[in-house]
Amino acid sequence: DRVGANFFRVVEMIKDRLGVNAVPVQIPIGSEDQFRGVVDLLERKAILYHDDLGINWEVTEIPEDLKEISEEYRHKLVEEIVELDDELLMKYLEGEEIPVADLKRVLRKATIEGKLYPALCGSAFKNKGVQPLLDAVIDYLPSPLDLPPVKGVNPLTGEEEVRIVSEDESFVALAFKVMTDPYVGKLTYFRVYSGKLEKGSYVYNATKGKKERIGRLLQMHANHREDIDVVYVGDIAAAVGLKYTTTGDTLCDENKPIILEGMSFPEPVISVAIEPKSTEEQDKLSIALQRLAEEDPTFKVTYDEETGQTLIHGMGELHLEIIVDRLKREFKVNANVGKPQVSYRETIRKPVKVEGKYIRQTGGRGQYGHVWLELEPLPRGNGLEFVNKIVGGVIPQQFIPAVEAGIREAADRGVLAGYPVTDVKVTLFDGSFHEVDSSDMAFKIAASQAFKDGVLKGDPVLLEPIMKLEIIVPEEYMGDVIGDLNSRRGRIEKIDFVNNTRVIKALVPLAEIFGYATTLRSLTQGRGIFSMEFSHYEEMPINIQEKILSSNLKK
Structure with a gap:
């Protein structure tokens, strides 16, 4: 129902741009503000809507002016389907009428295998075409039973295990969303991969190692919810009462623990x-x-x-x-x-060995902590790694956690400009202690001082977050957009040609793209669009680093 809407052109664009074999299983009755319903090509029926809420509708005969084009597109659809099944192809070539049930069966198989992509039409705003769309989801998309067994790792043994998609199998689910509801509190959405779960029962959070009680189970609908007693394999539901579960956690039977493949989330930038x-x-x-x-x-x-x-x-x-x-x-x-x-990071570029001593002698008991640390740069994305190589008890075991805590706290506070230190391996390899004066606090301070000293001696550098940009612009604006990206220290990775538009893929420092949406709109007269995601951290140019360091000193 949108101005300029053209269903057949969109289907061709899907084929061209996405490179998939989209096949219309419906065609629209009318378009733009005259859109009234859809023609079901397989059933040879029309679905007409009599209001703008999608509530009053009827299945009727195809309008006379659409019969010819409906048969043309049905003929194309049937040909695409029968080519994928030898038995149906023989019947088709012999002139037999293929039953709709057989056509749907083969189309479903082809859809699951990614050989055909059914295309439907409708108006989401006015709910027209929504009912047949939901029917098509049931008819053509894979059900949970079509999926292979789910794989995971047993947290006790570390070995891979599988769970068959069955109601009789032990319960396994993945929490994929946590939401705060003003009426019921914390809601945890989960998808059941095997077994079933009843309300009021207990589940085991294998990721956190905690037992949780399911207070209520809710079947969530668009704007309302429904209490249910049990949730089965393949279902998506929401649980009330989970205290420890967060996004990506695995819920399972405590007697058969398993951790499914988790979700990895990038650090904020x-x-x-x-x-x-x-x-x-x-x-x-x-x-x-x-x-x-x-x-x-x-x-x-x-x-x-x-x-x-x-x-x-x-x-x-x-x-x-x-x-x-x-x-x-x-x-x-x-x-x-x-x-x-911008969330910058600090790191070092060369390995160093440093000593940290904290010795205080007061009237009573003194303080004594002494460590030797080796700092080595790590590849990007490895974070801070602590290794204990103390042998012979030169530092008693009870002080090692204090040493690590001192290092991590110093790393979080930053050394060069107050940004967290990352991609550094810190090895504790020597030191000494005093029988009376040594304490956790003394070793923590000694380790913190040694770490700061090591970063400053290790050729420190600031890292900046680099974002991956994908910009879609009409061809005539490509030069202006690329020129602007170059001025923002951007690197053009690839340019794809799609019809008369250009898809520019680039890497740009986050610090340079604040407010980019407004700039792109003005450069392309509102016709350019972009998407952005975090890519990686990398060293920043020395002149930019000096500006940041001087501005931090002024603060």
């Missing part, structure tokens, strides 16, 4: 300071941010002790804008936010 508009809303803001962080694993909240600010961290400007909007809309909290800040 952008942060802003946030504060409530009035002091009365401080508690409401804290609670709201905590709930949002439970829902979204890529959103984090921290408190900067030096500045006294609450910082929210996310995957981009839009991500944090949506968070702030949800605070206002769902939690009724009005907040002020600062300018976006």
Whole structure:
């Protein structure tokens, strides 16, 4: 029903741009504001809608003016289907009428195998064509029983195990979403891969090693929910009452534990300071941010002790804008936010060995901590790694956790410019202790001092987040867009040609693309679109690094 809508052109675009064999199983009756329904090509019937809510509809004969084109497209559809089944092809060549049930059976098999892609039409806004679309989901898409057994790892043995898709198998489910509901509290959405689960029963969170009780089970619909007593294999449901479960956790039978393939979430790359508009809303803001962080694993909240600010961290400007909007809309909290800040990282470029000593002698018991550390650079994305190589008891075992804690705390606070240190391997290989004066605190301080000293001696450098951009623009604007990307320190990776549009794939530092949506709109007269995702961290140019270091010193 959209202005300029053309179903047949869109099907050709799907074939051309996505490279798949899309086959119409329906054609529209009317278009734009005259869209009234759809023709079911296989059944040779028309579905007409008599209102704009999609409630009053009837199945009737195909209108006279569409009979010819309906038969033409049905003929093409049947030919595509029978080519994939020798038995039906023989019947078709002999002039027999193929039963609709047989056509649907072969089309379903071809859809599951990715050989054919049924194309349907409708209006989501006015609910026209929604009922046959749901029927097509049942008819053509794979059911849970069509899927292979699910694989996972036994947390006790570390060996791979499988669970057959069956109601009689032990229960296994994956929590894929956590949501805060104003009426029932924390809702955990999960998908059942094997077995069944009854409300009021207990499940084992194999990822966290915790036992959880299922208070209520809910079947979620668009704008309402329905209490259910049991959920079966293949179902998606929401549970109320799970305390420890977060996105990506595996729920299973405690007697047969298994961990399914989890979800990996990138670290946030952008942060802003946030504060409530009035002091009365401080508690409401804290609670709201905590709930949002439970829902979204890529959103984090921290408190900067030096500045006294609450910082929210996310995957981009839009991500944090949506968070702030949800605070206002769902939690009724009005907040002020600062300018976006890029989450840089610090690392070293050469290995060093450093000594850290903390010795204090007061009137009573003194303090004594002494460590030798070796710092080595690691490949990008490896984080901070601590290795204990102490032998012979030169540092007693009870002080090793304090050494690691001192290193990790120093790394989190940063050395060069206050950004977290990453991609460094820290090896504790020597040191000494005092029978009376040594303590956890002394070793923690000694390790922290040694680590800071090592980073400064290890040719430190700042790392910046690099974003992967995909920009789709009409050909006539490509030069301007590429020129703008070059001015933002961007690297063009690839340019694809799709009809008269260009798909530009580039890597650009996050610091250079704040507000890019507005720039792209003005460069392309509103016709350019882009998507962005985090790619990796890499060393920044020395001149940019010096600017950041000098601006941090001024602060």
